[in-house]
Amino acid sequence: MTPQGTITVERMDGSAAAQAVDAFRLVYADVFAEPPYNEAADDVTAAFRRFHFQTRRRTFRGAVAHTEDDEPVGMAYGYAVEPGTGWWDELTEPVPDDLRREDGHRTFGLMELAVRGPWRGQGVARRLHETLLDGIEAERVLLNVHPDSKAASAAYRAWGYRKIGEARPWEGPDLYDVMLLDLRT
Template identity: 55%
Template sequence: MTVTIRPLDGKQTAGLEGQLKEVFSEAFAEPPYGEGPADVERAFRRFRSQVRRRGFRAVVAFDGDTVVGMAYGYPLSANTGWWDTLTDPVPDDLRREDGKRTFGLFELAVRPKWRRQGVATRMHHALVEDLDNARVMLNSRPEAKGAQASYRAWGYQRVGSAIPWEGAARHDVMVLDLL
């Protein structure tokens, strides 16, 4: 079957939670992530509040009725704590948020069987193509070579490192300028 990419709002995305958990579980079980059931549950506790955020948007990849990939995020609020997780100093102007400046890309994952077919690229493009934000920001594990290569190919630049939550590995903070 042909993989189709569908834009979804928060309510529609929330309705796919079970299938999205399967995508997350498969995509992040592999090295370098090694995430297990507790990690999936932690991610989906966040997911339940994320889908209700102002400006939330998602794209989901389907092969027939099977969800094979997901990408979602929302604009960072003026008082976001995202920048507070940085381990490297960055200029104050880089940290400035107003609720519209930066779209936070919180998840982008493709099931292993559907990788290397352009699914992630198509989802990323569909997610960011009509954004009114000036930039997109994401966190990525530096040892995730395939993801890092894709982000660089799409125009992201590393701006620092972060420990996004207690006990997390170091992540690269990457920004894509849209303007």
């Protein structure tokens, strides 16, 4: 598996992403099997049980990067954060009410962004990020990143994200950094 040729990034709505689930799953399973995530087959199955429902959201957006031979090398997806979301409640320290206010349009939640090992360091993650967010009307983007994923954390900081707290969004021992990107600046 040697990266060669042109990488194409394609944005999709929920319906198209649901049809391309195998590409999303392949990238997810490959990337999140690595440390610090160490996800097993059961974790991937659970993630794609959620993905099935997430793609049905009206505001869902996905993006897949693939080679000329149509081999998936990266993916990203997310959707608008709805009022009443539990996302803000998962933080270990409370944040001001104005920060946690959601109306279904204000914040885009970046659920996943991943690039397979051989294609890292070539700008694929940035292209996925830009393609996914191009044209959204949200004021900001919210995400969780494992603090031991140094390359991902550094990329997000370089793209303008700032850490606003820590959360334990899933069962398990790991705290995740919660990061926010203001799209208005």
